Amino acid sequence: MRSHDTTRAEIARAAIRSFLRNGFEHTTVDDIAAAAGISRRTYFRYFASKDESLLSGMQEMGISVAEAFRRAPASLPPLTAMREAFLEIEGVASEFPERQRSLGAMLRANQRVHGALLLVQLEWIEEFAEVIANRRGDSVERPTDRLIAHMGMDAWNMAVDWWLEDEGSSLHDQAARAFELLGQLVPNGGDISGS
Structure with missing residues (x-):
């Protein structure tokens, strides 16, 4: 059974x-x-609906990214560890690039589904903020933890958008690019001690 x-x-x-x-x-x-x-x-x-069956894979992806984020070396700043977690999970998905591209385009083309995806990603952000606090040794989140989690999620979404716009690119390369640009804007990879 x-x-x-x-x-x-x-x-x-x-x-x-x-x-x-x-x-x-x-x-x-x-x-x-x-x-x-x-x-x-x-x-x-x-x-409960066809939307839910589509989004269940996204929920599973968020869990996988959070698990990879938890496993990242404690010496890595939060955004660097988050980048590595996204790239690890993207590496698994990259075995089927055409399917992933079609799925990504579908998730963004339908407003109702895209809105539901954004709600799923808010759950990811909550999980990522908790991981950031735990990596710091705290059981209580700081406001900066959630802000860093949002920034990492936004970098990932930007990478997906760029990847969907440029069919010749890889999601891995676009994610690396987005997190590199974010790293230029956020000193110390989001390691904001004392905030």
Whole structure:
């Protein structure tokens, strides 16, 4: 018997394949259920809407980035560690660049889905701020922790935008570029002791 998480991930992958094949607006829950080999009723045991099945992968990505951020050497300043975490996760996703580019464009093209993605990213920011506080040895976040987390998230989003605009570029290179520019604006990689 498959676990709940395994089944949910399989349905999410079927949803993404369906969205990439038919477009988000032209894909129904019935299409996703058929692609996943399940009933409509089973689909709704795992997801409340087709939007949720699309965004579940983004939620998982945020968890993966936060885990990579936690594993980064404590000697790295927060923004440097966050950059390394994003680049580590991007390296896994880069095995399928055309699929990632299509998915990124889809997430940004649909206003409702893009708005939902931004809400998911707010959850990432909360997690990143907590990681920053923990890396500093604090259990309580400072206002600067959340600000640094926002800056890192914005650098990532800028990199994705540049990557979607320039089909000849790699997301890895655009992310490195965005974090390098941010590093020029923020001294010490966001290591703001005493704030």
